[in-house]
Structure formats: C-alpha cells, structure tokens
Amino acid sequence: MPDSLHRRAVEMLGARIVNGTYPSGSVLLASELEEELGVSRSVIREAVRVLTSAGLLHSVKHVGSRVLPSEQWNPYDPLVIRWRLTGPGKNSQLRSLTELRVAIEPVAAELAALYAPHGFGSGLRVLAASMGVAADSGDLRAFLELDVEFHSKVLVGSGNEMFASLAGPIGSTLRGRAALGLLPEHPHGELTQLHMDIADAIATHDPVRARSSMELVVRRTMAGTSSVWAEQPRVFPGPASKG
Template identity: 50%
Template sequence: MSSSLHNRVIDAVGTHIVDGHTPAGTVMLSEQIERAQGVSRSVVREAIRVLAAMGLVESVKRVGIRVRPQSGWNAFDPVLIRWRLAGAGRGAQLRSLTELRASVEPMAAELAAQHCPQAMSGELMTVAAQMRTVGRSGDLERFLALDIHFHRLVLHGSGNEMFAKLDEVIAAVLSGRTGLGLMPAHPHETALQWHVDVADAIQGGHPVRARESMELIMRRTIAEVEESWVHTARIFF
C-alpha cells in the first residue's frame, strides 16, 4: 500500500469533515471515496480505520461510513489539531489549546521545580539560553524547535505522566502558531527572559517562582493570539 496515497485520502476526507464541508450525519460509501480519490479499496479501508480512531467517522453495517459529530472527535489528536489550525476552526482551536496550556504548564513548572531530575533541569537551562540567542537572530524555524523542546522538558520534568502526554499537543499548537504567522519575527526580550526564569527556578528548586514565571509566559501568549478568536463562539457539547 502506498503511504502517500493513504495519507492523501486521510487528509482529503479528514479536512472536509473538520471544515464542515462533510457535516455530521453524512453517510459516505467506500466506492464513492475510491472514485473521488482514484485509489483502491484497501487504501480507503486503511484511511477510514485511521479516521475512525480519530473519532471522525464510524462504519455502520449495511449503511456506510457515517460522519460523527464534533463531540466525538479525539480533540487531542495532533493531526486533527493541525487540520483545525489550518482551516475554518482555527480560532476555536487556538483558544482551546492556549487555555489548556495556561492551565497545565504553570502547574507542570511548579512540579518540575520539586521533582525534575538534575540532568533534565540542566538541559532546560541550556535550551533556555539557546532560545535567547536564536530568538535574537530571527531564525524562527530553529527557535520553534527549541521552544517545543523547552516546553516538552517542563512537561516531562513534572513527573506527571498525563502532563507528559500533552507534549505532542503543545508541539502542534506551537508549530501552528509559527506556521500561521502569529509569532513575532523576533520574540520579545521579556518573554525570552521569562523562559530563562522558569528554567532557573526549576533548576534551583523554587516551585512558586517557576509557576509564576510560566504564568507570565502564558499570559503573554494569550495577549499575542487572542485576536484570532475574539469573535469565535465557544463550543458547548
């Protein structure tokens, strides 16, 4: 099976569902997808299996492939997040993820200051220093990689396995924010300093300072991107 064909079908069907072009309740047939995408039955079958795991569709015997409502979607799937950030659901997705980060990351930083292994906290300090240098240079691609690594270390350093499992979700929103042009060409000096402050507090074992410094980062993040969702209605299931 061609991996590229498989991924193309997943993207084509998935993005149409996420953008609302194929609304909840719609019944699709494998034969229709085969003809529309020009692929074999086996490719469609595997693509539908992946989309079903994401909560987007369900196979109903003697009916077809039915699109599920948004309440059934796996909201933490990184691919689904990428689709929403690139489509009509951008504002709602950014808001949900940013609010999630603002709730989780300060606590993760506080826990990391209490429990983070020395080697990990030392690496965090190194990454924070590199972020400052790279941020000043304007290399957003390299800065993004460091930013993702920084926040992943904080989550994992908390010693909370559920926080750690959010690393790909947060990587997706950081990547999406950069890809959508919502990052300044040169990150603010104060934000760069706050990252250093978080790392220093974690390495020094200062939980309150670690939390407060991360809260400053999160509040700055909200201020920079909230314009993208200010007119977006909230979703209630």
C-alpha cells in the same frame, strides 16, 4: 509508497471532514472514495480506521462510514488539532489550546521543579540559551522548534504521564500560532529571559518561581492572541451519541 498513499488519504478525508466538505451525518462509501481519491480499497479502509480512532467517523455495517458531529471528535488528537488550525474553526481551536496551556503548564513547571531528575534543569537551560541565540539571529524556524521542545520537556519533567501526553497538542498550538502569523517577527529578549527563568527555577528546585515564570509566559501569549478569537462562540457539548 503504500504508507504515502495512506497518509494522503487520511489527510484529504480528515481535512474535508473538518472543513465541512463532508458535513456531519454524511455517509461515505468506500467505493466512491476509491474513485474520488484514486486509491485502493485497502488504503481507504486504513484511512477510515485512522479517522474512526480520532472520532471523526463511525462505521455502520452494510451502510458506510458516517461523519460524526465535531463534539465527538477527539480534541487531543494531533491530526484533528492540525486540521482545525487550518480550517474555518481555527480561531476557536487556538483559543481552546491556549486556555489549556494556561491551565496546565504552570502546574507542570511547578512539578518539574519538585520532582524532575538530577540534570533535567540543565538541559532546559541549554534549550533556553539556544532560543536566545535563534531570536537574536532572527531564525524564527529554529526558535519555534526550540520553543516546542522546551515546553514539551517541561510537561514530561512534571512526572505526570497525563501532562506529558499533552506535549503533542501543545506543540501543535505553538506551531499553529506561527502558521497563523501570530509570532513576533523578532522574539524579544524578555520572552527568552522568562524561559531561562523557568529553566533556572527547575534546575534549582524552586517550584514557586517555576510556576510564576511559566504563568507569565502563557498569560502573555494569551494576551497577545486573544483578539483573534474575541468574537468566537464557545462550545458546550451535549451527551455523546454515535447516531
């Protein structure tokens, strides 16, 4: 039960910060949050700790917890990503994540073709084949989860721990597209074939083909969703300050 209360407090407070209910500079008092959320002081302390680690809050001794500007939030934190994808800045967040995919995933596929251990590509082939079955049967939920697993495995297969750490944010991107209704109702065969091409290239240690096939996947994704964020301004953060 306590874990459930902690999660609920984190979700409620985090979502309110991201959607602007608690604007930047606001000071949150533990006593008021206890009453507002109907939870204990220990639950509030744990929620504040989680949100502080994500860069949303900064504790000020004898004052409370100050809401930090969005430029100081951890852009790779899966919770921050999820809240942004369901908040007023969802289109900008989707753009940032999609551009991250275009920059990183083709290189990750190339590295996986060069360095992934024996048998790694065979596992990707199984996933790609399963994606085709899910697409043919119209099971979008299964297709989405297989897609997330496929792209996460490619990042891990690169052998680069920094790329591997992006599996969470990129999985959030794929799920966020679905939540925003940006996935096709019936994924077309060409898309599933491109995933099989990536798997085959990695299995046969063909880095050029692996990179080019992944490039096609992520750039087609960008082309299909870029209209969503066409009018969104870009963010140019200044020097960080705790304020």
